[in-house]
Amino acid sequence: MEAQRRLCGFSAALERLLAAGDAAAFEAEWIAQDVQRVGWEALALARRANTEVLEPVLAEVDRRLLAVLERCRAFVDSHVVTFRVPELERWQHAAAAALVGARWGVAGLRTVIADTGAPLGRRYFAFLALAERHPPGAWGLFLKYLRRPDAHHAFVAAAVEAARYYPGRTADLVNAFDRIRGDQLRRRFLGPKILESLLVLGDTAALPLFEELLVAGHTDPDLDRCEVTRALVAVRRLTGRVASSSKFPDPDAPEVRRTLDEAERRFEAERDWLKPVTVI
Structure with a gap:
């Protein structure tokens, strides 16, 4: 073992x-x-x-x-x-x-x-x-921490990651992203985890958020932190098309598909790996 x-x-x-x-x-x-x-x-x-x-x-x-x-x-x-x-x-x-x-x-x-x-x-x-x-009856506990404005950041992060195992929770994650989008520190910390869980869930209800992030999302050299790259992967997975974005204005450029293929392989490999955070 x-x-x-x-x-x-x-x-x-x-x-x-x-x-x-x-x-x-x-x-x-x-x-x-x-x-x-x-x-x-x-x-x-x-x-x-x-x-x-x-x-x-x-x-x-x-x-x-x-x-x-x-x-x-x-x-x-x-x-x-x-x-x-x-x-x-x-x-x-x-x-x-x-x-x-x-x-x-x-x-x-x-x-x-x-x-x-x-x-x-x-x-x-x-x-x-x-x-x-992620036992079937535990979502209520995760949702409690996800919705509490005073919940410790580490617990919220774990609740966000747990959501990927509970189909039908897309709206809760989208709402969580909307709550933190104006707080740059929380967005940098929680945003990638929220988008990762939304990508795993693969629900078309998240498509409007991903399409918005194609233009308004944060970019970063680190694929895990780049909202635009994750949005591109999600839109391609949900619609079958490579969309134009603030990071890649020309969706037909060869490097775009290479980047998205690499990102998707990486995201897929990490989908079941919940990452602990530092609890101060």
């Missing part, structure tokens, strides 16, 4: 971090083991459904993360305290939430989410795990 193999690798990397004698050795081991990538990839797989078999290794990872955190806090090193401790704390919350999911399933995740006394990071990763599993 791939998730179990990745978690075992992460656990082994944590054990090597525990053996580091000082901050310099700790940092060298962190880089050598590529812990940043190994940790997030392992925990991403652990968040998904049918992870009951992962309970023992998740419990081991959780214990080792707590031990590494204690070890790090003993180092008098500003780099470790500033950069490594927060990352370890995020992993520990993610591992604890995944462990709840493995032990008690959706009901356990809902309990953590509802516990306002729990650490925010733990509640967020439980919420993200629920989005990864």
Whole structure:
């Protein structure tokens, strides 16, 4: 099982971090083991459904993360305290939430989410795990966060991403985009996630928004952040035509189709990969 193999690798990397004698050795081991990538990839797989078999290794990872955190806090090193401790704390919350999911399933995740006394990071990763599993009866909870103006940005992002698994939710996503379009920071953060979910849903009800963004959307060299590119892909998918846009005035130019083909391949490859955000 791939998730179990990745978690075992992460656990082994944590054990090597525990053996580091000082901050310099700790940092060298962190880089050598590529812990940043190994940790997030392992925990991403652990968040998904049918992870009951992962309970023992998740419990081991959780214990080792707590031990590494204690070890790090003993180092008098500003780099470790500033950069490594927060990352370890995020992993520990993610591992604890995944462990709840493995032990008690959706009901356990809902309990953590509802516990306002729990650490925010733990509640967020439980919420993200629920989005990864997207059980049929959970949309009401996601919609609650999607509509609340004071909801934490991380929870809104996970709710937006969860919407792609619930057909018929196009109007909720379009309304969410309309609410944030005038707030440039929120639009830069949430806009790509909203448009990604709309693209996955493939509902023609989103076509007017995508056609508007062909001209009025933000452009960016990064395909994930370029509203115009995502709108072009959506319009082509929904109508079969390559439209003119502010980014590509001539839709018949050869580079347009190449760009859209590349973007569509990338979007399709990432459609089921929910990306965690930093919870401050």
